[in-house]
Amino acid sequence: MDILSLFVIVPVLTIIALLFTKGLKQARLVSMVGSIFQLGMAINLVIAYFKERAINDSIMVFTKDFVWFEQFNIHYSIGVDGISVALIVLTTIVVLAGVFISWKMADLPKEFFISLLVLSTGVYGFFISIDLFTMFLFYEIAVIPMYLLIGIWGSGPKEYSAMKLTLMLMGASAVLMVGIFGIYFNSNADGGALTFNILEIAQVNIPFEAQKLFFPLTFIGFAVLGALFPFHTWSPDGHASAPTAVSMLHAGVLMKLGGYGVFRVAMFLLPEGTIHWSWFFIILAAIGVVYGAFGAIKQTDLKYINAYASVSHLGLVLFALLTLNKIAWNGAILQSLSHGLLTAMFFALIGMVYGRTHTRDIHKLGGLMKIVPFIGAIYVITGMAYLGLPGFSGFVAEMNIFVGAFQNPDMFQRVLTVLAVSSIVVTAVYILRLVGKIMMGPLVNEDFKNLPKVTWYEKTGILLLLIPIVGMGVAPLWLSDMIMASLDPFIKGVL
Amino acid sequence: MNFSNFLLMRHEILLLTITLLLLIGEIFINKNKKSSLVHLAIFLFGIHTAIGFFAIDECSIFGGSFQTNNLIHLFKNVLNIGVFTLLLQSADWIQEKIVNQNRGTEFFILLFTSLLGMYFMISAGDFLMFYIGLELSTLPVAALASYETLKRKSSEAGIKLILSAALASGVSLFGISLLYATSGSIFFHNIIEVITSTNLTILGFILFFAGLSFKISLVPFHFWTADVYEGAPISVASYLSVISKGAAAFILMVLMFTIFKPLIHTWENIVYIVALATMFIGNLFALRQQNMKRFLAFSSIAQAGFILLGLITGTQLGTATVVYFILIYIFSNLAAFGVVQAISLKTGKENMDDYNGLYRTNPNLSLVMMLALFSLAGIPPVAGFFGKFFLFTAAASKGYYLLVFLAVVNVTISLYYYLLVVRAMFIRKNDHPIPFFKNKLYMRLGLLITVIGILVLGLYSPLYDYIYELSSIYN
Numbered sequence: 001m002d003i004l005s006l007f008v009i010v011p012v013l014t015i016i017a018l019l020f021t022k023g024l025k026q027a028r029l030v031s032m033v034g035s036i037f038q039l040g041m042a043i044n045l046v047i048a049y050f051k052e053r054a055i056n057d058s059i060m061v062f063t064k065d066f067v068w069f070e071q072f073n074i075h076y077s078i079g080v081d082g083i084s085v086a087l088i089v090l091t092t093i094v095v096l097a098g099v100f101i102s103w104k105m106a107d108l109p110k111e112f113f114i115s116l117l118v119l120s121t122g123v124y125g126f127f128i129s130i131d132l133f134t135m136f137l138f139y140e141i142a143v144i145p146m147y148l149l150i151g152i153w154g155s156g157p158k159e160y161s162a163m164k165l166t167l168m169l170m171g172a173s174a175v176l177m178v179g180i181f182g183i184y185f186n187s188n189a190d191g192g193a194l195t196f197n198i199l200e201i202a203q204v205n206i207p208f209e210a211q212k213l214f215f216p217l218t219f220i221g222f223a224v225l226g227a228l229f230p231f232h233t234w235s236p237d238g239h240a241s242a243p244t245a246v247s248m249l250h251a252g253v254l255m256k257l258g259g260y261g262v263f264r265v266a267m268f269l270l271p272e273g274t275i276h277w278s279w280f281f282i283i284l285a286a287i288g289v290v291y292g293a294f295g296a297i298k299q300t301d302l303k304y305i306n307a308y309a310s311v312s313h314l315g316l317v318l319f320a321l322l323t324l325n326k327i328a329w330n331g332a333i334l335q336s337l338s339h340g341l342l343t344a345m346f347f348a349l350i351g352m353v354y355g356r357t358h359t360r361d362i363h364k365l366g367g368l369m370k371i372v373p374f375i376g377a378i379y380v381i382t383g384m385a386y387l388g389l390p391g392f393s394g395f396v397a398e399m400n401i402f403v404g405a406f407q408n409p410d411m412f413q414r415v416l417t418v419l420a421v422s423s424i425v426v427t428a429v430y431i432l433r434l435v436g437k438i439m440m441g442p443l444v445n446e447d448f449k450n451l452p453k454v455t456w457y458e459k460t461g462i463l464l465l466l467i468p469i470v471g472m473g474v475a476p477l478w479l480s481d482m483i484m485a486s487l488d489p490f491i492k493g494v495l
Numbered sequence: 496m497n498f499s500n501f502l503l504m505r506h507e508i509l510l511l512t513i514t515l516l517l518l519i520g521e522i523f524i525n526k527n528k529k530s531s532l533v534h535l536a537i538f539l540f541g542i543h544t545a546i547g548f549f550a551i552d553e554c555s556i557f558g559g560s561f562q563t564n565n566l567i568h569l570f571k572n573v574l575n576i577g578v579f580t581l582l583l584q585s586a587d588w589i590q591e592k593i594v595n596q597n598r599g600t601e602f603f604i605l606l607f608t609s610l611l612g613m614y615f616m617i618s619a620g621d622f623l624m625f626y627i628g629l630e631l632s633t634l635p636v637a638a639l640a641s642y643e644t645l646k647r648k649s650s651e652a653g654i655k656l657i658l659s660a661a662l663a664s665g666v667s668l669f670g671i672s673l674l675y676a677t678s679g680s681i682f683f684h685n686i687i688e689v690i691t692s693t694n695l696t697i698l699g700f701i702l703f704f705a706g707l708s709f710k711i712s713l714v715p716f717h718f719w720t721a722d723v724y725e726g727a728p729i730s731v732a733s734y735l736s737v738i739s740k741g742a743a744a745f746i747l748m749v750l751m752f753t754i755f756k757p758l759i760h761t762w763e764n765i766v767y768i769v770a771l772a773t774m775f776i777g778n779l780f781a782l783r784q785q786n787m788k789r790f791l792a793f794s795s796i797a798q799a800g801f802i803l804l805g806l807i808t809g810t811q812l813g814t815a816t817v818v819y820f821i822l823i824y825i826f827s828n829l830a831a832f833g834v835v836q837a838i839s840l841k842t843g844k845e846n847m848d849d850y851n852g853l854y855r856t857n858p859n860l861s862l863v864m865m866l867a868l869f870s871l872a873g874i875p876p877v878a879g880f881f882g883k884f885f886l887f888t889a890a891a892s893k894g895y896y897l898l899v900f901l902a903v904v905n906v907t908i909s910l911y912y913y914l915l916v917v918r919a920m921f922i923r924k925n926d927h928p929i930p931f932f933k934n935k936l937y938m939r940l941g942l943l944i945t946v947i948g949i950l951v952l953g954l955y956s957p958l959y960d961y962i963y964e965l966s967s968i969y970n
Binding site: 070071074133137138140141147152158162171174181 | 812815869874875876880884885887888891892894896899900903904906907910911914917918921922956959960963
């Protein structure tokens with residue numbers, strides 16, 4: 001069995017095992033074992049990747065190819081480079097942390113964990129695919145469980161949020177589908193056969209007219225998932241209504257599919273279209289960065305704050321990708337990883353606060369540091385990392401993005417970069433204000449004095465996320481090298 | 496005349512034999528054990544379905560008025576599996592409601608006769624055979640639609656169906672007569688040779704197309720659909736939306752790809768507009784339906800619109816994707832109707848609100864329903880995704896990107912109302928949910944077949960390749 005297909009097979013086997021479980025205890029045990037196994041596989045993958053990379057310099061390694069639908073030239077075709085390896089590792093970490101955070105999921109536990117694992121199967125499949133058809137298939141597999149996860153286990157206006165999220169994302173995938181058809185039917189432009197294979201299409205010179213037409217469709221199709229302004233509106237509602245583990249997985253992992261897809265499909269396969277359209281989308285991305293940050297200031301619900309912050313930080317990913325600069329791209333990937341860990345951590349902490357105090361309104365919270373110091377301390381650390389304090393992952397990512405973006409002497413892009421940089425200040429405002437209010441401030445509610453202690457499974461989940469956050473901040477170079485080496489084939493097309 | 500020719504009509508002759516056997520069988524069955532008639536019918540039809548899978552030679556007999564080939568043969572088998580599943584799903588209903596009124600045999604006879612008509616229709620080699628098949632397949636269904644005689648809505652459904660069917664077949668007949676006038680023959684192979692794009696043939700085509708559109712319930716000929724589905728017994732509604740629609744879409748495709756091929760520049764535009772109208776009207780009207788039968792009626796109208804996306808191409812790819820899509824559609828829709836039938840039989844409830852909280856009492860039924868709806872909506876990894884993706888690929892292969900775009904917009908709209916049912920079953924709470932009940936063996940078997948179909952048909956790629964290979968016959 002090859003090392004990559006296991007990432008699809010193991011979750012599927014876990015799901016099948018879950019079908020035979022009864023009650024919460026068995027279900028969470030099976031999911032935990034499955035997720036730990038996946039984490040082990042991911043670590044193994046990283047080691048194997050470095051070994052393979054030393055002797056193999058093709059774009060993708062560990063490639064496997066099976067013909068699936070012969071008539072359409074659809075293959076089950078897989079392979080990874082440094083970027084996908086990094087994102088797979090991120091996914092395994094967040095999934096395992098999510099399982100720990102959902103340790104006490106009382107209502108329909110079996111179904112909950114099954115949906116969670118279906119989602120992660122889709123994500124893994126997406127990251128390992130190098131065939132547009134299978135990629136699209138896994139993309140939709142990853143999106144649809146969100147409906148049930150938010151609808152059944154969510155809170156607040158969950159029916160509305162779940163429907164809005166699903167329809168917007170599925171609508172985006174519909175647009176994407178047309179883009180994929182456009183790419184597919186132009187993949188014989190050089191006289192070859194029609195193909196869905198990304199690496200093969202990249203060799204083809206798709207006519208400029210087609211690139212101009214299909215780039216916006218492909219880009220928007222993916223970027224909606226990456227919360228591109230003005231298509232971000234599903235994200236705050238969805239995050240706010242979702243249960244903790246789902247918010248973690250969703251903001252932490254699922255939204256990364258958007259940036260990854262933009263990078264891997266839209267920009268890689270349609271480079272001339274990218275150059276033609278980048279000025280337009282970079283404006284949208286910059287607006288998203290600033291808008292998200294100001295939106296976060298205005299909110300009073302902890303989850304909404306974090307959701308808008310995600311819009312801002314993921315806007316930064318799209319912004320960096322559209323600057324068409326290698327260092328900025330490196331920053332974009334690092335930002336994806338860093339934001340994935342940090343936002344998952346934030347949602348986990350919010351879930352822990354909410355589970356104890358039963359409110360997410362910042363006006364009703366205060367002085368939690370004295371009562372649950374663990375949550376308080378981690379909250380402060382995460383906040384600092386989020387606003388880009390050196391020594392944590394956020395700094396490395398944002399530094400790369402802005403240095404890269406500023407390298408372009410074009411005035412238009414510099415103005416936008418300055419605009420985007422200003423979001424750092426705004427981020428500092430809402431993070432520090434938040435920490436000051438709910439952690440440091442005076443105790444607002446006497447009932448909070450008896451809040452339950454932090455349990456071992458919560459601590460495990462948090463530590464799982466904290467270690468890579470600090471690790472990325474302290475020793476970013478090996479990761480950065482791995483990503484940089486994988487960027488070369490992609491940057492060639494757009495320079 | 497060689498008698499071995501009759502063996503080539505194996506499907507038709509066997510079905511006729513079964514029908515007669517059932518008629519005779521009723522005489523010998525003990526009055527107190529009338530329900531064993533159902534077992535007999537299912538058993539006989541099962542054998543018929545199994546025998547159908549043996550290979551058959553390509554042929555054209557009776558002077559060319561009856562023809563068959565591997566694709567037609569495959570399609571007849573698909574129809575057989577569909578009807579077999581339908582029989583399993585409606586066995587309980589027949590046993591409980593129909594047999595004790597002494598009308599069990601008639602039900603099977605009418606159903607099988609209608610199926611026989613479809614065999615003749617899709618095997619037709621001339622317009623006479625085609626027309627006989629069309630009528631034979633429609634008239635018994637009108638009787639079946641009004642089978643629940645005590646309900647006013649059921650009688651109304653029967654009348655509505657027969658009136659619109661009569662009108663439709665009249666219109667097609669007029670179209671056929673115009674074609675005869677221009678080409679001087681009713682045989683397909685003669686018409687193919689002489690047909691040219693003149694005003695008269697185009698008018699003939701349009702009338703013919705309109706007539707068949709009634710059967711497939713394409714907009715603007717869809718008005719009967721929702722009312723008939725709502726009034727008719729669920730088995731009959733299911734039969735209409737699955738088997739009848741599938742067969743009509745198939746023969747329409749075959750005729751458009753063969754004898755009407757020279758008119759492709761005309762019918763491309765017609766199909767384009769009709770496809771858009773059908774998808775949008777079907778989907779938009781489905782949004783606000785509360786009754787599950789009406790809901791599925793509009794959903795099946797919208798699905799017919801998707802079929803037209805493959806039809807518009809006029810290529811081998813189009814043939815293959817349409818047949819593949821119909822195959823998947825049959826299984827998905829049968830599963831949905833099966834669940835509606837099971838619930839309606841036990842509780843008499845048919846509204847979407849009644850399904851609130853269903854998952855917590857009847858998880859298996861809810862899961863089947865969810866799979867069926869996801870397949871209809873085209874969500875991976877179930878079969879519907881592959882069916883739709885390939886249909887859209889076919890349309891895009893001819894450069895109809897705008898049409899594909901509008902179709903995927905429709906997929907999103909349709910997802911909304913399919914999710915409404917999922918929401919009712921999984922998310923909504925209910926103070927008085929449908930209590931837990933266990934289905935009888937036949938129903939469970941009937942649902943199992945559909946679920947296997949939904950899960951396997953898409954992922955198992957050799958099936959598509961096989962259909963594609965067979966489809967070369969019409970190009």
